[in-house]
Amino acid sequence: MLRELRVKWWCMTRVQNVDAEVLAAMAGAGCDQILYGVETLSQAALDGAGKGFSESETALAMKLTRDAGITVGAAYVVGLPGETKEALDAAAAFSAGPGTPARVKYLSAIPGTRVYADAVASGAIKDELAHLRGMLAREQGLAGDDFLNLSGLPEQVYRDAYRSIEANYIPGPYGTAELVRDKRLYAYPGRPISEDEVDSVLQEDARLCSGSLITDEKQPCKKTV
Helix, strand or coil, X not given: XXXXXXXXXXXXXXXXXXXXXXXXXXXXXXXXXXXXXXXXXXXXXXXXXXXXXXXHHHHHHHHHHHHCCCEEEEEEEECCXXXXXXXXXXXXXXXXXXXXXXEEEECCCCCCCHHHHHHHHHCCCCCHHXXXXXXXXXXXCCCCCCCCCCCCCCHHHHHHHHHHHHCCCCCCCCCCHHHHHHHHHHHXXXXXXXXXXXHHHHHHHHHHCCCCCCCCCCCCCCXXX
């Protein structure tokens, strides 16, 4: 169905949900970007949060995705229990890989998750209602957000890791003139797109994505705070 419609699309999924065959089918149906919940490169932190996948599975899924011709994105969480400075440094380095748009947020402990239950049980969250009305309600997805420190690392270590990963942020859905042209050519193979149309799409992209910048295709868009 999607192949017949000739539309480009993206999705979020888990690294356990894909293999070479699935990715080939997705690429053939117009998928041009997948955002994976990488979370962290600390296996101890992944296991403690009950994520159910390994660092090696993450690396394989991202390689297979690139091999299928799909842009791969990664979403990171800074502050998971059991995280180390070495793991945070590794995540920052990993996020800088070629063609890997990154998203990042601090741990916010959402009700219903293992991390939240453990934080309540340990006393890290002393007042559940205050947590919901305070930290979660104020969260803005910025480097200066409040967060739960469940690993005991110095606050500056978390802040520096967040900013290092955030530096590789690429706003969407387009970001570059090259991507605009590629999507339009796929959807309308017989109709050329003018530079005015490209500029119009990028201007709208910048309006909708507060961090987007109007740049040429050689310059990645960066999030500004």
